[in-house]
Amino acid sequence: MKFSEFNFHENILESIAASGYEDATPVQEQVMPIIMAGKDVIASAQTGTGKTAAFLLPLLNNLLTGESNDHHISALIIVPTRELAIQISTHLDGLTYFTSLSSIAVYGGGDGQNFVQEKQALSKGADIVVSTPGKLIAHINMGYVKLKQLQYLVLDEADRMLDMGFHDDIMRIISNLPEKRQTLLFSATMPPKIRTLAQKILKNPEEINIAISKPPEKINQQAFIIYEPQKIPLVKHLLKDSPFKSILIFCSKKQNVKQLTRDLKRAGFNAEEIHSDLEQLQREEVLRSFANKRLPILVATDILSRGIDIDHIELVINFDVPHDGEDYVHRIGRTARAETDGTAYTFVTEKEQRRLAMIERLIGREVPKASVPPELGPVPSYNPGGSGGHGGKKKKFFHKKRKAGQ
Structure with a gap:
């Protein structure tokens, strides 16, 4: 209309x-x-x-x-x-x-x-x-x-x-x-x-x-199962020679935002941070630069997971797995806005695997597990069932949903 x-x-x-x-x-x-x-x-x-x-x-x-x-x-x-x-x-x-x-x-x-x-x-x-x-x-x-x-x-x-x-x-x-x-x-x-x-x-x-708690289908979702010390090296690997021109990285803690931004700058990336420790004028200037495409990489806390009205974000990286499924939907929903496609990567440590499994249940689909570059070293197996459990429980859940036609 x-x-x-x-x-x-x-x-x-x-x-x-x-x-x-x-x-x-x-x-x-x-x-x-x-x-x-x-x-x-x-x-x-x-x-x-x-x-x-x-x-x-x-x-x-x-x-x-x-x-x-x-x-x-x-x-x-x-x-x-x-x-x-x-x-x-x-x-x-x-x-x-x-x-x-x-x-x-x-x-x-x-x-x-x-x-x-x-x-x-x-x-x-x-x-x-x-x-x-x-x-x-x-x-x-x-x-x-x-x-x-x-x-x-x-x-x-x-x-x-x-x-x-x-x-x-x-x-x-x-x-x-x-x-x-x-x-x-x-x-x-x-x-x-x-x-x-x-x-x-x-x-x-x-x-x-109109809404349900599911991200748009056009978002390419991938999860990387890694150890905590591998997170920053993986970010650098993904951003090196990246085709994405507008990248939003979410961290659950301010200290992670600060550390990641420092490391990205040292590695030569044009990145800035936004969190509650910054003065309001600083936050506005950083957000304005990102919105105007002068700043390609923005590292943020969940303060930006909802409400940010920028259509051109091409990649969202969840440096930490969000604490609940709704936050996951809102975070990755920052990409694939309007008529564009989008990509969302989520880094998952051993402690965060159960959280990812809960998110998968909420959105009604399994997030594909991506291959971690071999040069980053060995990675943990995906075992969201916790101690003594195994991933079969989760697979059975998705099998049942498909069988029921949901």
Whole structure:
């Protein structure tokens, strides 16, 4: 379906055309008409499906065609991380270029000037505010945030916010909002705690379910079974003469991010790191360089596993196996976005084998085991059953699933 068929305001269509977009994704096709009709929505959509535009475009359209108060906040988008707040704000800048709508991102880690700008927007009014929960609570506690005439509330990556312990902050924010509003809840997964939250804050919502906890089929997934000391040498081997021009490497620990980045730089690779120890301005500059293709290799903690809106990532390397299957899906979902293919490598030590087996059960398929270069030395056998067990249990599981036609 073409964007031109949605009856958007002419200024929105102009922004869409300038961005080079023509066809809506499935989640956009299903969600946008419901939002434009004024209904509450609870939606799950797999990463890379165009979810952000699915709520931004109808939101902007409704603000342009409806009534608004210049001295109040009209729409509030709550997100789990400052990186996602910045990305949505950047997306908004492009989509509102041909309009007079105002927006601001509110998040921690900024300087005094940022605080002054945030206070001015929150006290004098803005069309759209994108904020992390904790930072918005800090402003609300000072008594000047104009939320009483809010028309639209969006919770993006709601499952991630609950995982990060933001439930009470979210409910505190909502207690300051008018009951008469349109609420949109987006979540990559739909665990019971999301259902409970939805029952509290949504009114007769339309439910859209496009995502399941499986990565796109077009991602070439491979696992390397190795010992811990072989991880950095294997990264260097894979990156040497690599055809991939945009590479994102995930580590579960900050010290791994720092060590790997140091070793890659010493080996002559153009790589940078991003984690919570960096100043906010440093993190933004690194992410900007990666997004603009000036930086080919980015080493990151899970702070970027969700929400990063970069379409050109060709290879994702899991330096450490994620702690749960959902994180695995989100990590490798950073590649193969839009219409592109992608590749995902996962390094698996003896201690991480059981974790990989659990991930394979979640995604309903076995991740092919790749050959480790012989020059790296002997490697462990794949034995996810643990002490005294063997890999046959896992194979039997997949055989049963195929036999049952699942």
